[in-house]
Amino acid sequence: MRLLAKFSLIFAVVFGLGLAAAAFLFHDSLQRSAREQVLHEAQIMMETALAMRNYTTEQIRPVMNEISQPYDAKAVDPISRICAREAAARRVFRPQTVPAFAATEIFNYLRKKYPDYFYKEASLNPTNPRNRVVDWEEDILNVFRNRPDLALLDGERMTPLGKSLFLARPMRAAKSCLECHATPGEAPQDMVKLYGPANGFGWRENEIIAAQIVSVPVTLPVQMANRSFRRLLVSLVAVGFVTLVVLDVLLYFTVVRPVSHFARRADEISKGQMEVPELPVKGRDEVSILAASFNRMHRSLAAAMKMLEQQK
Numbered sequence: 001m002r003l004l005a006k007f008s009l010i011f012a013v014v015f016g017l018g019l020a021a022a023a024f025l026f027h028d029s030l031q032r033s034a035r036e037q038v039l040h041e042a043q044i045m046m047e048t049a050l051a052m053r054n055y056t057t058e059q060i061r062p063v064m065n066e067i068s069q070p071y072d073a074k075a076v077d078p079i080s081r082i083c084a085r086e087a088a089a090r091r092v093f094r095p096q097t098v099p100a101f102a103a104t105e106i107f108n109y110l111r112k113k114y115p116d117y118f119y120k121e122a123s124l125n126p127t128n129p130r131n132r133v134v135d136w137e138e139d140i141l142n143v144f145r146n147r148p149d150l151a152l153l154d155g156e157r158m159t160p161l162g163k164s165l166f167l168a169r170p171m172r173a174a175k176s177c178l179e180c181h182a183t184p185g186e187a188p189q190d191m192v193k194l195y196g197p198a199n200g201f202g203w204r205e206n207e208i209i210a211a212q213i214v215s216v217p218v219t220l221p222v223q224m225a226n227r228s229f230r231r232l233l234v235s236l237v238a239v240g241f242v243t244l245v246v247l248d249v250l251l252y253f254t255v256v257r258p259v260s261h262f263a264r265r266a267d268e269i270s271k272g273q274m275e276v277p278e279l280p281v282k283g284r285d286e287v288s289i290l291a292a293s294f295n296r297m298h299r300s301l302a303a304a305m306k307m308l309e310q311q312k
Contacts, residue, residue, distance in 0.1 A: 034221035042214040053099035093190035123210035127200025144170035163218035171210040
C-alpha cells in the first residue's frame with residue numbers, strides 16, 4: 001500500500017473514531033437544547049395568551065360595556081348613570097369579552113401556524129365546559145394548590161399518541177373575576193342562561209382556580225434534535241473530507257513526492273547507474289536533511305566504485 005493511501009486510511013480511522021465520540025456527546029446535548037427551545041416557545045405562547053387576557057380585560061370589555069349600555073346618556077344624576085351602567089353590564093353578556101375565551105380563541109388561530117402546540121386554561125370549576133380539567137390536568141392543578149409558591153411547572157406525560165411535553169402556570173382569581181363568578185345572582189343573566197347556574201361560581205379572591213397549560217408532543221423536540229444532529233454530522237463529514245483532501249495534497253508535495261524521488265534514485269543506483277544527478281536540497285527540514293544525506297551516500301558510493309575499478 002502506498003504511503004498516501006496509508007495516511008488517508010489512518011486519518012479516516014482516527015477521524016471516524018472522533019466523529020463517533022462527538023456524535024455520542026452532541027446527541028444528548030442537542031436533545032436537551034431542542035427540549036429547552038420548545039419549552040421557550042411554549043412560554044412565549046403562554047405569555048401571548050396572557051397578554052390577550054389582559055388586553056381583553058383592560059380594553060375590550062370596557063369598550064363593549066360602553067357600547068351596550070341602554071341607559072339615558074342625558075341623565076344629570078351621576079349615581080343614576082353608574083347604577084344604570086352596572087345594571088346594563090349585568091344584563092348583556094358576550095363570550096368574546098371573557099379573557100379565557102379570548103385567549104383560547106386567539107391560540108386556536110395560532111395553532112393554524114403551529115399545529116403541534118395545544119393550549120388550555122384547565123379549571124376544576126369552569127364556566128365554559130371546554131375548560132374543565134381531565135385527570136392529568138387535575139394533578140397539575142393540585143400541585144399548584146399544594147405549593148402556592150410554585151410559579152411554573154414543566155414535565156412529560158404519556159398519551160395514547162406517545163409522550164407529550166407540557167408547561168403550566170397557576171391562575172388566580174382576581175377581584176374583577178368575582179363580578180361574574182361569585183354567585184349566579186350577581187353574574188350576567190345571559191351568562192347564566194348560556195352556561196347554567198351550577199358552573200363557574202363560588203370563586204374566592206386570590207384562589208388558584210385554573211392552570212394555564214401549553215402542551216406539545218415529545219416527537220417535536222426529538223425531530224428538531226434529529227434534524228440538527230443530521231446537519232451536524234453532514235457538516236463534520238464534509239469538513240473531514242475537505243481536510244483529508246487538503247492534507248493529502250500537502251503531504252504529496254512535501255513528503256510523498258520527495259520520498260518517491262529518493263526511491264527512484266536508489267533504485268537506479270542499485271542497478272549500477274552511478275551518473276544520476278543529485279537530489280535538490282531546499283530548506284532545513286527532515287526531508288532536506290535526508291536528501292543531503294542521500295547525496296553524500298551517493299557520492300561516497302560513486303567514489304568507492306571508482307577506487308574499486310582502478311584497483312582492478
